[in-house]
Amino acid sequence: MNIDLFFIxxxxxxxxxxxxxxxxxxxxxRASTTIATALKNGARAIIPVASIENAVKYASTLEPGSFLLxxxxxxxxxxxxxxxxxxxxxTEEKVMGKTLIYASxxxxxxxxxxxxxxxxxxxxxxxxxxxxxFVSENSDDILILCSGKLNRFCIEDTxxxxxxxxxxxxxxxxxxxxxxxxxxxxxxxxxFYSKNLLKMLRESEHGRFLxxxxxxxxxxxxxxxxxxxILPIFSDGVIKALK
Amino acid sequence: MNIDLFFIxxxxxxxxxxxxxxxxxxxxxRASTTIATALKNGARAIIPVASIENAVKYASTLEPGSFLLxxxxxxxxxxxxxxxxxxxxxTEEKVMGKTLIYASxxxxxxxxxxxxxxxxxxxxxxxxxxxxxFVSENSDDILILCSGKLNRFCIEDTxxxxxxxxxxxxxxxxxxxxxxxxxxxxxxxxxFYSKNLLKMLRESEHGRFLxxxxxxxxxxxxxxxxxxxILPIFSDGVIKALK
Numbered sequence: 001m002n003i004d005l006f007f008i009x010x011x012x013x014x015x016x017x018x019x020x021x022x023x024x025x026x027x028x029x030r031a032s033t034t035i036a037t038a039l040k041n042g043a044r045a046i047i048p049v050a051s052i053e054n055a056v057k058y059a060s061t062l063e064p065g066s067f068l069l070x071x072x073x074x075x076x077x078x079x080x081x082x083x084x085x086x087x088x089x090x091t092e093e094k095v096m097g098k099t100l101i102y103a104s105x106x107x108x109x110x111x112x113x114x115x116x117x118x119x120x121x122x123x124x125x126x127x128x129x130x131x132x133x134f135v136s137e138n139s140d141d142i143l144i145l146c147s148g149k150l151n152r153f154c155i156e157d158t159x160x161x162x163x164x165x166x167x168x169x170x171x172x173x174x175x176x177x178x179x180x181x182x183x184x185x186x187x188x189x190x191x192f193y194s195k196n197l198l199k200m201l202r203e204s205e206h207g208r209f210l211x212x213x214x215x216x217x218x219x220x221x222x223x224x225x226x227x228x229x230i231l232p233i234f235s236d237g238v239i240k241a242l243k
Numbered sequence: 244m245n246i247d248l249f250f251i252x253x254x255x256x257x258x259x260x261x262x263x264x265x266x267x268x269x270x271x272x273r274a275s276t277t278i279a280t281a282l283k284n285g286a287r288a289i290i291p292v293a294s295i296e297n298a299v300k301y302a303s304t305l306e307p308g309s310f311l312l313x314x315x316x317x318x319x320x321x322x323x324x325x326x327x328x329x330x331x332x333x334t335e336e337k338v339m340g341k342t343l344i345y346a347s348x349x350x351x352x353x354x355x356x357x358x359x360x361x362x363x364x365x366x367x368x369x370x371x372x373x374x375x376x377f378v379s380e381n382s383d384d385i386l387i388l389c390s391g392k393l394n395r396f397c398i399e400d401t402x403x404x405x406x407x408x409x410x411x412x413x414x415x416x417x418x419x420x421x422x423x424x425x426x427x428x429x430x431x432x433x434x435f436y437s438k439n440l441l442k443m444l445r446e447s448e449h450g451r452f453l454x455x456x457x458x459x460x461x462x463x464x465x466x467x468x469x470x471x472x473i474l475p476i477f478s479d480g481v482i483k484a485l486k
Contacts, residue, residue: 007250007396008254010253010254011251011253011394011395013394151254151256152254152423152424152425153250153423153424153425153428154424155424155425155427155428158428180395180396180448181395181396181397181398181447181448181449182395182396182398184398185396185398185401185428185432188431188432188435189428189431189432192431204424205423205424206424
């Protein structure tokens with residue numbers, strides 16, 4: 001089993017190289033957490049887009065009333081959009097049956113970069129067992145893709161990626177595993193922080209930024225292991241929950 | 244004191260943003276180690292170049308006999324060049340008084356990206372105290388730039404960068420330090436590996452690659468703390484030892 005881990009989406013220089021891989025996209029704060037919440041609450045589908053322009057363009061192809069424009073820049077809702085990027089906004093009342101056009105700064109960009117992957121999954125602490133179960137059942141090479149923040153390293157994505165790698169390798173013979181330097185390092189960082197994930201989030205660069213913006217409660221949701229047992233799969237440009 | 248750390252040179256998206264920073268370029272295997280060795284053994288100057296083409300072009304401007312063409316691709320000496328990238332090749336006999344045109348795959352590229360930095364230093368385990376001493380004496384923002392390998396994360400550069408950050412912050416009040424997520428993580432990885440740096444190098448992706456090529460002894464040199472007390476500074480396109 002080969003497990004590699006990228007700290008930032010910029011490391012994908014050739015998107016076609018993902019063709020035979022299962023890619024696990026991690027954006028703990030907050031895309032992974034928000035996408036899982038939206039699907040749990042009945043969103044029909046989520047369309048990740050890499051720019052505001054693409055969001056508006058895509059919206060013009062859909063029937064009015066059938067979709068919501070969602071996303072953030074600088075952590076805040078985009079002007080004129082329906083929802084920002086806090087999981088608390090994605091209630092059943094708001095999202096049930098809707099298509100969400102979703103433009104977050106980092107997670108959306110990372111997800112769209114995986115369009116050629118054999119499988120592309122969206123993972124956070126909130127659905128980690130679902131992800132590990134799916135990946136354990138196939139034998140593809142695995143790339144854990146941390147979304148980071150504007151191509152900077154984020155500790156929370158790395159620790160979550162390290163936890164995924166740790167769970168995938170637990171009990172397996174080291175001889176049958178091929179882990180990259182980055183995967184080994186992420187596992188070590190996960191082990192260091194595993195006892196208090198919420199504290200790690202609070203002390204992280206991105207966590208402190210969100211607390212300043214008033215989103216402290218989002219950190220609690222994002223750090224709750226297996227609290228949203230949904231597996232979002234990105235395929236043909238659309239994220240849906242695996243049935 | 245602000246200390247940031249990049250895992251790969253690709254993270255520098257705007258070279259001009261380095262203007263007010265002291266950048267510490269780390270390429271443990273092997274550019275940092277080899278450059279310090281060459282300067283210790285009397286090389287007059289080292290010109291890092293980002294491509295073989297640039298090396299040959301630069302050479303055509305120098306007097307024959309005054310320079311050596313140095314560097315590697317895939318760990319091996321470049322066809323037609325005088326020296327490869329093992330520190331053992333950079334003997335006094337070979338390099339004394341010469342200008343070295345130096346084209347390594349990762350370190351050279353990382354160094355050339357720092358041309359606008361206020362100060363740019365080349366650091367490895369072999370000269371770590373010299374680097375820390377120089378940086379401690381000024382109050383610039385610091386960027387530790389790991390060279391990585393073809394824009395992949397390398398554990399050995401990160402652990403060395405973490406050691407530099409650890410030494411710079413030792414005994415300082417946490418309130419006066421502003422460390423990025425990546426810097427904090429590198430310090431943690433350094434602490435984990437600090438007891439046996441050679442073992443870490445042997446187990447690293449790049450270390451295993453070099454051992455396969457027959458360069459096992461290079462790892463021993465590269466892991467010897469403060470064995471080459473030289474401070475290479477990159478300025479106006481040239482690396483020289485600080486007098």
